[in-house]
Amino acid sequence: NGDFNSRIDYVFKIVLIGDSAVGKSQLLARFSRNEFSLDSKATIGVEFQTKTLLVDNKTVKAQIWDTAGQERYRAVTSAYYRGAVGAMLVYDITKRQTFDHMARWLEELRSHADKNIIIMLIGNKSDLKSLRAVPTEDAQEFAERENLYFMETSALEATNVESAFLNALKEIYQVAS
Numbered sequence: 001n002g003d004f005n006s007r008i009d010y011v012f013k014i015v016l017i018g019d020s021a022v023g024k025s026q027l028l029a030r031f032s033r034n035e036f037s038l039d040s041k042a043t044i045g046v047e048f049q050t051k052t053l054l055v056d057n058k059t060v061k062a063q064i065w066d067t068a069g070q071e072r073y074r075a076v077t078s079a080y081y082r083g084a085v086g087a088m089l090v091y092d093i094t095k096r097q098t099f100d101h102m103a104r105w106l107e108e109l110r111s112h113a114d115k116n117i118i119i120m121l122i123g124n125k126s127d128l129k130s131l132r133a134v135p136t137e138d139a140q141e142f143a144e145r146e147n148l149y150f151m152e153t154s155a156l157e158a159t160n161v162e163s164a165f166l167n168a169l170k171e172i173y174q175v176a177s
C-alpha cells in the first residue's frame with residue numbers, strides 16, 4: 001500500500017544472467033523467499049521477485065529479474081537489461097563451460113546495460129566440492145581483469161547468497177547516492 005511504498009528510499013533493478021541450469025532461479029528463490037528446490041525444471045513465468053531490505057539505513061527494494069529460459073546467446077532482449085543497476089553473472093563451479101561463457105555474457109551485458117552497472121561474478125554450487133571444475137583463482141583472476149566483484153555461493157546450502165546480493169546492493173547504493 002501507499003504507506004509502505006512511501007517508506008522505500010530506492011528501487012534497484014538487478015538482472016540475473018548466465019547459462020541455463022547454473023542455479024539463477026534457485027539463487028533468487030533462496031534470496032527472496034529462503035526457498036530451494038532440487039528439481040526446478042522450468043522457471044515459473046514470474047519476471048522478477050522483490051525483496052525490501054536496509055542498506056546503510058535506507059530502505060532499498062531490490063527488484064531481481066530472472067531470465068525465464070531465455071539463456072541462449074542473444075535471446076535475452078534489451079528490455080531485460082533496461083534500467084538495471086546491477087547484474088549477477090552466474091556460472092556453475094562444476095561446469096567449466098558455464099565459466100568459459102562468462103566473457104560472452106559480459107560482452108552482451110556491457111553492450112546493453114548502463115556503463116555504471118555493478119557486476120557481481122557468482123560461482124554457484126560451491127557445495128559440490130568434489131565435482132569442482134573451475135578453480136576459485138581462475139574466477140578471481142577473471143574478475144580482477146574485468147573489474148567485477150566475485151563470490152562463490154551455494155543456493156542449496158544458503159552459503160553467501162545473502163551476502164552476494166547485499167554486497168551488490170551496497171555497491172549499487174554507493175553509485176546511486
Ligand code: GDP
Nearest residue numbers: 020021022023024025026037038125154155156
Ligand atoms: P537456472 O536455469 O540457472 O535458473 O538454474 P536453476 O535454478 O533452475 O537450477 C538448476 C539445477 O541446479 C536445479 O536442479 C537446482 O536444484 C540445482 N542447483 C541450483 N543451485 C544449486 C546449488 O547451489 N547447489 C546444488 N548442488 N545444486 C543447485
Ligand code: MG
Nearest residue numbers: 024025043068
Ligand atoms: Mg531459471
